[in-house]
Amino acid sequence: MSKNVIVAKDLTLAYKPNVPIIKESSFKIRSGEFVFVTGPSGSGKSTLMKSFYGELRPQSGILQIGGVMMQDIKPSKLAFLRKYLGIIFQDYKLIKDWTVKKNVMLPLLIAGYSKEVCDSQTARLLKHVHLQDKGDYYPLELSGGEQQRVAMARALAHNPVIILADEPTGNLDEYSSRVIWRLLEGANEQLGTTVVVMTHSIPPNLEVPYRHYYIEEGKVYEIA
Amino acid sequence: MKSLKNHISLIIPLFAILFAVEFYLIVDRLIASYETKLSNDYSIIVVAQKPLTLEELRVVDPEITALKQIDATLIINRLKQNSLNLDYDELQGLLPSFYRLYLSSFPSTQKLQELKEQLLKVEGISRVETFTKTHQRIYNFLLFIKSISKLFLAIIFVTSAMLVFKQIEVWNLEHQERMYIMALFGAPLWMRNAILVKLSIIDTTISTLLVYGFYSYMVSSGSLMRLLGVEDLTIDQAQIAGDMLWLFGIGLMISMINIIIVASRQYKMATT
Numbered sequence: 001m002s003k004n005v006i007v008a009k010d011l012t013l014a015y016k017p018n019v020p021i022i023k024e025s026s027f028k029i030r031s032g033e034f035v036f037v038t039g040p041s042g043s044g045k046s047t048l049m050k051s052f053y054g055e056l057r058p059q060s061g062i063l064q065i066g067g068v069m070m071q072d073i074k075p076s077k078l079a080f081l082r083k084y085l086g087i088i089f090q091d092y093k094l095i096k097d098w099t100v101k102k103n104v105m106l107p108l109l110i111a112g113y114s115k116e117v118c119d120s121q122t123a124r125l126l127k128h129v130h131l132q133d134k135g136d137y138y139p140l141e142l143s144g145g146e147q148q149r150v151a152m153a154r155a156l157a158h159n160p161v162i163i164l165a166d167e168p169t170g171n172l173d174e175y176s177s178r179v180i181w182r183l184l185e186g187a188n189e190q191l192g193t194t195v196v197v198m199t200h201s202i203p204p205n206l207e208v209p210y211r212h213y214y215i216e217e218g219k220v221y222e223i224a
Numbered sequence: 225m226k227s228l229k230n231h232i233s234l235i236i237p238l239f240a241i242l243f244a245v246e247f248y249l250i251v252d253r254l255i256a257s258y259e260t261k262l263s264n265d266y267s268i269i270v271v272a273q274k275p276l277t278l279e280e281l282r283v284v285d286p287e288i289t290a291l292k293q294i295d296a297t298l299i300i301n302r303l304k305q306n307s308l309n310l311d312y313d314e315l316q317g318l319l320p321s322f323y324r325l326y327l328s329s330f331p332s333t334q335k336l337q338e339l340k341e342q343l344l345k346v347e348g349i350s351r352v353e354t355f356t357k358t359h360q361r362i363y364n365f366l367l368f369i370k371s372i373s374k375l376f377l378a379i380i381f382v383t384s385a386m387l388v389f390k391q392i393e394v395w396n397l398e399h400q401e402r403m404y405i406m407a408l409f410g411a412p413l414w415m416r417n418a419i420l421v422k423l424s425i426i427d428t429t430i431s432t433l434l435v436y437g438f439y440s441y442m443v444s445s446g447s448l449m450r451l452l453g454v455e456d457l458t459i460d461q462a463q464i465a466g467d468m469l470w471l472f473g474i475g476l477m478i479s480m481i482n483i484i485i486v487a488s489r490q491y492k493m494a495t496t
Contacts, residue, residue, distance in 0.1 A: 053408065075413075075491060082410030095402050110411045154409075 004028045005162055005194050006052065008220070010061035013044070013051050017059070021047040024061060025220035027213060031161075032192045034185075034208045038199055039215035045198035048215070049166045052196065053087055054078045066161060083111060086155030086193075090167035092147045094139040100126070100150050101135040107158035125153035129179060145176030152180050156187060162194045163187060169203070181206065230398070231427055234391045234479075237384035238431035241478065242471045244380040246435055248373045249467055250448070250459060255366045257457050262330040262363065268339070269294075270323040274348035281325070284342045290326035320350065330363065362453065369452065385478055392482045395420055396490075403490070417487050424479035432472045439464050 006029035013022040021044040029035050039045055050056040051063055054070055063070040068081050086107070087093075094103050101122050108118045126132045129149035131142075139147050148168065155163055163184065169177040185208045187193040202212065212223040270276070278291040296319050300312050331339065340352045396403075403416040442448040443464060449455045 055408075079407070079410045079412055082408060085410075087408055093405050093408065095405055097402075106406065106411075107409045110406070110409055110415065 003031050004064075005031045005066055006196070007064040008061065011051070011058055011063050011220075012060045013047050013056055014059045015047075015056075020059065020218055022051075022215070022220065023218035025218075026061075027220050027222065029194060029196060029211075031194055032188070034188045034195045034197075034210040035213065036197050036199060036202050036210055037213045037215065037220070038202065041200075043215040044218060045215060046166055048220070049164055049196075049198050052162075052164050053082060053085055083107070083158065084161040086158070086160035086163040088148070088151050088155045088163065088165040088168045090170045092139070092144075092151045094147055094150055094154075096139055098138075099135065100131060100137050100139065100142070103139065103150055104153045104157055106154055107160075111158050121157060122153075125157055128156075128183065129153045143173075145172045148172055149176055149179055152183055156183065159191060160193060162196065165195070165197045165199075167199055168197065169199075177203070230391070230395065231423070231430070233394070234388060234424070234427040235431050235434070237387035237391070238428055238475045238478070239434055240380050241384045241388075242431055242435045242475055243438070244373070244377040245471060245474060246439055246464075246467055248370075248377050250439065250443075250464075251366065251370045251373050251452075253459060253463065254452065254454060254457055255363075255370055257459075258363060258366055258454065259330040261457070268325040268327075268336075268343075269353040270325055270343060270349055271351035271353075272321045272323060272348045273350055275321055276323055276346075276348065280346070281343070284346060285327075285339055287328045287331070288325055289328045292324045292326070294322035294324055296322070365453065385482075388478055389482045389485065392420060392424070392479070392486050395423060396486045413487055413491060416490075417483055420483050420486070421480070424483065425476065428472060428475035428479055431475055432468050435471060436464065436468045 006027075008028075009026045010024045011022060011026065012020045012024055014020045037045055037048060047056060051058060051070065052065055054065075054073055057073075058071050066081060066084060068077065073081070095106070098106075104122045104125055105118045108121055113121070122135070123132070126135055129152055131146060131149055131153070134142060134146065139150065142150065152168070155165075165184065168180050168184070172180065181203055184195050184197070185206065188195045188208050202210075214221050214223050276291060278288070281288050281291060296316055299319065299322070300316050303310070303315070304312060336354055340354060343349055343352045399419050402419070403411075406416045439448070440461065442451075443459050443461060446455065448459075449457055
């Protein structure tokens, strides 16, 4: 039986005291699972994701990511934990004055890989996302779909244990969306990476088995 | 253009600090060189009724390094030039002994006065003459410049260090997005701030070169000596070049301290 990589127990998340966004919710995500968290706008999907990568600390309850308690995590430990996460944002969060290549390379540089490894891994990933000819471009020279594919390549670069994606295909064209979903499925199926996607709607024709959580009025429910 | 402005904002305060440090070093060196020059030129004339030895005078002041008797015939010859009707042979027999004293360093007026009083207490010494006024004026001026430059250095240092800190904070804000994204992927604090270190090294190098260029020109053209009224003194160009390593180190240290303060603020923010 695979172990739990994300555990929440009576988790409450809030930006202001006494104004909870997520209220006393409990759930578990096991290693290698593909999980969707859906809900209407403003339901708390992004808030929940922020707590997963440590930008927001739980107000109460327990949140464990990869066995690490997130309540009182120290910055050095958080930095260490994040090396095992691949994060994809709706607004891409690419470094604008770095080339596409360097953006993709970022997690590898942080992990301390040699230049040769960084170069070959980056070239391979750019080919995967069909951007092999755009390595020397800057993010603002690319379309939204292309930028998100760069963000996808960056998230996969260091073979993370968990991929967290917040509305990864929110504003994308059909082609880019297809590429993103195929890559997420591939990472889950072939590498056993746990994938957690926050989205409005689950894409049709998904080939991997998945679990589905739904957020309503601050509570996280599992949908069978 | 914005990037150039950002660089200039750090280069100017760093230049001011390094300029003030180098100015202080140069004035200090000029004073030392002037003191050496004066101690070579300088002499105290002692008139004694009996022969003196260096040993007995060194008991009075160990800084006395040499004692030279002035040949009495020189004095007689000078008197002869005035065509006075005197018996010069008899006069030579009656003349006391004249000595010139040499000191190891240039004495202050106070020290000289004390030495004069002590020498007059020595048996046989009837008179002590010192010639300091012309030297003393320039020496005092150099000492004044040195104390002014010390004050100038302190003021420049404090204000410029604050400007450096502000500029590094501006950089921190400019690179905040990049640092934030790097942090999301687990970059350690040093890696996030590497850009600030890089910019600091570039700007410290530029500031050091500008200071070197300025002083190198001022010294080689003699403008600095003319400005300070010590045209007969020289400064070794190699010493200025040697100073640049120190100045680069000082500039870099100031920048690094400021980066550490900014980084520790980031750390504090991340932990709260």
